Amino acid sequence: MTPTSDLDRVTMIVLRYMRRPLFALLFVYSVGVMGMALMPGRVVDGETTYMNLFHAFYFFTYTATTTGFGELPNDYSDEQRLWAIFCLYTGAVAWFYAIGSLIRLVQNPHFIQAMEGFRFARKVRGNVDPFVILCGFGDTGSLLARGLSDHRMRAVILDFDPERIKALGVRDYTVAMPGLCADASTPKHLLAAGVEHPTCRALVALTNDDDVNLKIAVMARHLNPQLRVICRSTSARHEANLRALDNVTVVDPFEIFSQLVYWAIARSELHNLNAWFVGARGVELGVPVYVPRGDWILCGYGRMGRWINRCLREHGIGVRIIDPDVDTNLAREGTVMVQSNADLSALKEAGIHDAAGVIAATNRDADNLSTLLSVTELNPDTFRIVRQNSHENQVAFDAARADLVLQHSLTTARRILKLLISPLVQDLIDWLAQREPAQTKALVSRLQATMVKAPPHLWSVKLVPGEAPAVTDYLEAGGTVVLGALCRDARSFPEALPCGALAIRREGQAVMLPDEDFPLGVGDEVLFCGVKWVEPMLQATLHNPYTLRYVITGFDESRGYLFAWLEDRLRRRRSDARRNGRRPRP
């Protein structure tokens, strides 16, 4: 048995629904047309005329559809008129029956679903641009889709909730984002979404259910082993499972969130750089938020709280915990644990007056906001970090004026976006996180000098014939291209364009913060950060062999054969003259 496609299903449903009305129409038409042809017409010159079959069909067509042009082509006899009455009633009834069935058909939910599936699959199949499959269109999914749209990257969206897919239709994305309401863990739907499509770049599993995410990741791996899979997972068991597969990246929202909290507390310069890279609102490069040192009060000790606690403790930061469900008997030596809601008394008990700051990290926005109010009342100087759970409460969190608002759906979406658009950026941030803060500061001051307050624009260039033909030709001809030369401004040689290379990936190995005289090779992927207009300028250098040669040598080379030949001769004569000049006279 061959597998049925959506098109087969559509055809089947149409045939099943329309079989009866079509037969009814056929029957009524044949009886009416034949009857009309057999009815004796007016007597002309002593002979009875008959309507021919074509005219009868013409008559029936305009009668059955209740158009009624009158008695064409000649006036009818009474017999014909009698038959015309019969034709009118039967024809009109048959037509209404057929039209009614058709309307019922297009309202049939199975038909609508099959049509949508068919249209979706056709749209995905006909797509020629690179795209990402997004399974799950909740808070994180919609934020990620927005980010992808800002980078003009297409996404194909699967979600089981019809409301979310309907909401997708009214968004103003810059690129087409087809969506289908379907269970993403069914392989049929993954295939329709283009898992095997040649331009499919990655699959992102973002549903709220870890089991479903695991299922999607495993299905996708089986359907297309080369496809990159990014999977949201909060369960350690699944993570171990998924990490064993290659091409699968596990993203844990709690881990990312707690990492960001730690950076905000202890590595403010890195947090500042990271926020600037992702384009967070109101972030100025090189102006990190000042965070006081000391113990932190953590309100909420659920899954997120545990991650934050572990992460902060690993880096030697003291944590005092407030949670209604925490077991104070399990408290280790030297840790403060308060078993209560994070209200005024609990905050006092946890020692708000000598704490560096408060992290309100429960999974209820109302609790977090009320904790913020209590903290402001007790000690307005305390540094306040708050977790925002729902995207809809944005306005309330803006009004609360916390020192740092972290929304885990946003942080997760940004992390995935970075992995999809420019994975080297994340590698760079991770690399900097493991190094001394001085290294980050050096990079920040370098970027400050280059960018001069312009917003960051990150893009990566792969030195392959498709993307940088001039460079690959030059390298293959035996030349050397260093990074600094590539970044020179062809309009005002030898000044540099306001951009800098942050990282280079060569054969899977990443070189972070390469310096000016780093020699480039074919196949390198270079991550640039610069002012927006630099990208097209650099593109010109990468594509035009003459511009490339000019920025490398500072010498505008001849283009045509004639001038190249003339120049060659001139050079040879000059060098001959020099050689003759040096020769000692006998």
Added chain:
Amino acid sequence: MNLERVVFGFFIILTLSLNYAFVAGGIESPAHHNVWILTLTIIVNLVAIGLKLGDRSQTGALLLASGLVAGLLLITARVVWIVADAGGGGAPGPGDMADIVSLATGALVANIIATAILVGDTLLSRR
């Protein structure tokens, strides 16, 4: 300043000017069109094509293409002139003259495009 750019720009713009000089005037009147100007246009155009040979950039390819189009049309116009003026001495009739001038006008369009590309490329590269 680059000597090659000067020479190439000179030939491209000279082709355009000569081409216009030939085309200007009544389309059917042989008195308004000089066969020497047409011949000179062809020669200058061929030189411009020759100078562009060997350029590997995208604009170079486009300039070469427009030069080839102009050359093709101008040479066709010259051939029509020769055929129409088979006897020698006299000038082609009004019908043939119209053909010749309309072909040369086509070449004028190609030359305008070439000049526009040249000017645009120079302005965009801003060096």
